[in-house]
Amino acid sequence: MIVPWLKGILGWNVSPLAWTLVALNVFVFVMTLEPAPWNKTRAFQNAESLYLTGHLYYQYRGGEGLPERDKLALLGASALRDIKFMNQAEKMEFKGDAIAIEKWKTDLVSFRETLSGRLTKIFGLSFDDERPLSMITYQFMHAGMIHLLSNMMMLIIFAVAVEAQLGGLLLIFVYLAGGVAGAYGFKILGQSTLAPMIGASGSLSALIAFYAVFEKKKRVSFFYFLSPFKGYYGWIYLPTYLIFPLLFVSDLAAYFGTSVEIGSGVAYTAHLGGMIFGIVFGLIMRVWKHYGGINFVFSSK
Amino acid sequence: MVFLDFTQQNEKPSVHDLKIAPVSDRLLAFFFDVVIFSPILSLILSQLLKKIELRYYTSPESMEFYVLVGVSVALGLFFVIITQALFITYWNATPGKMFFKLKVIPLHGSGKVRFPQALLRSGLWSLEVLFLMIPFVEVLSHHYRRPLHDRASDTMVITLKEQGDLGPHPMETHFVRTMLFILVCGVLFWSSLIVTQFYRMAERGEFKRHELEEEQYLCASITAQVDDEENRLDYAIARYLAGEVGEKCLLAEADFALWQSEKDIQAWAYLAKAIHYQYDDEKSDLYLDKVCETENQGEPCFLSQALQHENVRLKKKTSLTAMMLSLKQQSRQGDYQDYLQELKNLSQFPGFEHFVQKEIVKALWIAGEAEKSKGALWGIWSGLDIQDQVEIGAWLCQEELDQKCGNIEYQSCQNLKETLAENRYEDMTQEAAISVVQERECKKTSEPSLLVFHSTFEDNPELKLFVGALSSESPWTSEKRIQVMRDLAFSSRGSKLIQKRALFYLSQKSNSEKDFQKIYEWLAKNTDHNWMWNKIYKQSELSGTKLKLDQYVNNLKILKEGSIRLPASEVTK
Incomplete structure (x- = not known):
């Protein structure tokens, strides 16, 4: 196990806004906690249903005859990511097993209703979402305990570091603007999907990238633990640029390595959007600092 | 010209002067390299x-x-070998080693590691990774912490920190080497088991079977027998009903017909779907209605009507499906006179051999020709596949035990047990489990152990309860056993087979009038007067006579004649 950890600056009085951000995320998570409708969505997303969806999507795309059997499930998965198709398929005419098609249409309507009533859909960022406010609200929502914990662990480390170095105002700006950049990354680079995006990871990527660029000469302390024997645990100080292969390259690899048909549960494009913002903003601030224009930010500390 | 003296011994390396790198640092350096390079490699x-x-x-x-996995692994290894070799050649360390102040040095020559030396080291290192990193364990036992890749390339990893490692304690070395020895023995033993298993699979022709099972849109076993597109589905349905092909085959054929939009065979396809969903009444009815909607004049529509109205007798058998449905109808009505004749007619068509053979064994037994039935089974036994052997073996074993339960060695039970044991009880079915347990009880032995049913019980809690009530090894009292059987017999849900076996058990063992009332209720409600129904009927009639439930016995007779159906409360009065 190896985790970055910042020693000595984690106190509430040193970085109150960083802690407030974490508290706000936890508060929103608790308030928006709702059981996952597995029984309703799984029935629609099982293998049998995916094959059927594949047949229908093939017809919708103007295919003739029968597609390769191997491709049916993938076509079905692609259909689930095609918002236009999924929003109007029940009104379309299809050829084939009429009984199964009727049932599929009923299931589709029920599936959509289930999704639309969920808080993640209301406050999250959907691919076809036009509401500007959802670009902010999605940053404070989380899908589950593991999602929240992993994001908050990294957030507290880097938010505290940024606040301690540059002040609370800048922290809030990077968090929110990074989240908005993440939202654009999701919409521009991402693959169309019915599932809404939620989570602070876009903002978090922006914060990490910003810190790594702005404080490039700094070393980040990492705590490692292999076993409780002496020599197998302790601190190691690594340069901030190590964060890039750790985060940026792995997100890029995951983005290029994820197939359009299957998709992924992680919005790598939001990470990339946030990270690009962090890098650019970090460089701007470095230049600004170089010419002495950043002093007012420090004064807010 | 100066010739080198090759007879001269190499200078002994002065490794004792070097500071050996600690294992913990090497391990951490490795993790850091993984963390740094894995995203780059993934990209x-x-x-x-x-x-x-x-x-x-x-x-x-x-x-x-x-092939794609193989190419990725090969490319990954190539990247790792080259990158590691370059880092070691130019900086004497990988990034992870640099962070932990470790250095790879050659034991002879200058302080630089030559590229071929580094390449050899990296290549062997990668091979060790492929062997699940087990060869790395040597780092714990070697005096200078030099596993295979270090020794082969004549290098050593040292630390630049003030304090080096002292090397392993002799006891540590001994322990690690012993563990490695045990591991090697374990791997050899495991490998020999795997090789034997593969050899046996090859001998049984299982690899070929797997190949043949790979299906595309159309079912291969149907294509092999029928050229005519129109009759494909009729043939597929009939063979599905006979248990000769699986649901995958039937659905592949039906789906192909439906999605290809060939109107003339779509009715057959809907009929196939209705038969496939026969245990889901709602779905099955929808498909049956759709058959006549698609084509209201024709064989599929007639058959769908016959399926919807069970009392319609199928007299005209113009298709294989009609023949199969008619056979099922005769079996349900206990009409075994015509059943044998129909089976003989069906045997003229290819693809029904196993079904016909099994059913002839059953029909002969039911017709009271026990010896002929057993003879027929031994005649076909070696030609049956394992599943068929288990099915028919379990059936005949159960019948023999029901006829006479005692310390008798029934050939059918013996063969069933041998087939199951040969396949390590992987083909255990509900029927087979009940037969084997019943035989144990009749012979009062504890062989085979109930542990062989473990996985079957896990998937089937009802069966577990049934066997618990049947087995003398169970701690339950006789009252508790009867109660469990009652619950199983009169439950509206669950396995029909277990329900019927529990009813049969109750009709043998119960003394309660209330139980007989309920058995009557079941007999009256059930329109399938098949062999098992008749057995329960006869047994309850016998027990009713013994218990002097005269009214009950009379009513049973009336029920059989079909003239009056009394409410259950009136039966034992």
Whole structure:
């Protein structure tokens, strides 16, 4: 196990806004906690249903005859990511097993209703979402305990570091603007999907990238633990640029390595959007600092 | 010209002067290298990984999938070997080693590691990774912490820190070497088991069977017998009803017909779907209605009506499906006179051999020709596959035990047990489990152990309860056993087979009038007067006479004649 950890600056009085951000995320998570409708969505997303969806999507795309059997499930998965198709398929005419098609249409309507009533859909960022406010609200929502914990662990480390170095105002700006950049990354680079995006990871990527660029000469302390024997645990100080292969390259690899048909549960494009913002903003601030224009930010500390 | 003196011994390395790198630092350096390089490697291989992911979901057992995985592993190894070799040649360390102040040095020559030396080291290191990193364990036992890749390339990892490692304690060395020895013995033993298993599979022709089972849109076993497109579905349905092909085959044929939009065979396809969903009444009815909606004049529509109205007798058998449905009808009505004749007619068609053979054994037994039935079974036994052997073996074993339960060695039970044991009880079915347990009880032995049913019980809690009530090894009292059987017999849900066996058990063992009332209720409600129904009827009639439930016995007779159906409360009065 190896985790970055910042020693000595984690106190509430040193970085109150960083802690407030974490508290706000936890508060929103608790308030928006709702059981996952597995029984309703799984029935629609099982293998049998995916094959059927594949047949229908093939017809919708103007295919003739029968597609390769191997491709049916993938076509079905692609259909689930095609918002236009999924929003109007029940009104379309299809050829084939009429009984199964009727049932599929009923299931589709029920599936959509289930999704639309969920808080993640209301406050999250959907691919076809036009509401500007959802670009902010999605940053404070989380899908589950593991999602929240992993994001908050990294957030507290880097938010505290940024606040301690540059002040609370800048922290809030990077968090929110990074989240908005993440939202654009999701919409521009991402693959169309019915599932809404939620989570602070876009903002978090922006914060990490910003810190790594702005404080490039700094070393980040990492705590490692292999076993409780002496020599197998302790601190190691690594340069901030190590964060890039750790985060940026792995997100890029995951983005290029994820197939359009299957998709992924992680919005790598939001990470990339946030990270690009962090890098650019970090460089701007470095230049600004170089010419002495950043002093007012420090004064807010 | 100066010639080198090759007879001269190499200078002994002065390794004792060097500071040996601690194992913990080497381990951490390795983890750091993994952390740093794995995202870069993933990025380089991202397009290949994407293709692998797609293949994994579409055809995980195809050759393409394995080739893609192989190419990715090869490319990954190539990247690791070259990168590591370059880092060691130019900086004497990988990034992870640099962070932990470790250095790879040659034991002879200058302080620099030559590229071929570094390449050899990296190549062997990668091979060790492929062997699940087990060879690395040597780092714990070697005096100078030099595993295979260090020794072969004549290098050593040292630390630049003030304090070096002292090397392992002799006891530590001994312990690690012993563990490695045990591991090697374990691997050898395991490998020999695997090789034997593969050899046995090859001998049984299982690899070929797996190949043949790979189906495309159309079912291969149907194509082999029928050229005519129109009759494909009729043939597929009939063979499905006979248990000769699985649901995958039937659905493949039906789906092909439906999605191809060939109107003339769509009615057959809907009929196939209705038969496939026969245990889901709502779905089955929808498909049956759709058959006549698609084509209201024709064989499929007639058959769907016959299926919807069970009392319609199928007299005209113009299709194989009609023949099969008629056979099922005769079996349900206990009409075994015509059943044998119909089976003989069916045997003229290819693809029904196993079904016909099994049913002839059953029909002969039911007709009271026990010896002929057993003779027929031994005649076909070796030609049956394992599942058929288990099915018919369990049936005949159960029948013999029901006829006479005692310390008798029934050939059918013996053969069943041998077939099951040969396949390590992997083909255990509900019927087989009940037969084997019943035989144990009749013979009062404890062989085979109930542990062999463990996985079957896990999937089937009802069976577990049934066997618990049947087995003398169970701690339950006789009252508790009867109660469990009652619950199983009069439950509206669950396995029909277990329900019927429990009813049969109750009709033998129960003394309660209330139980007989309920048995009557079941007999009256059940319109399938098949062999098991008749057995329960006869047994309850016998027990009723013994218990002097005269009214009950009379009512049973009336029920059989079909003239009056009394309410259950009136039966034993």
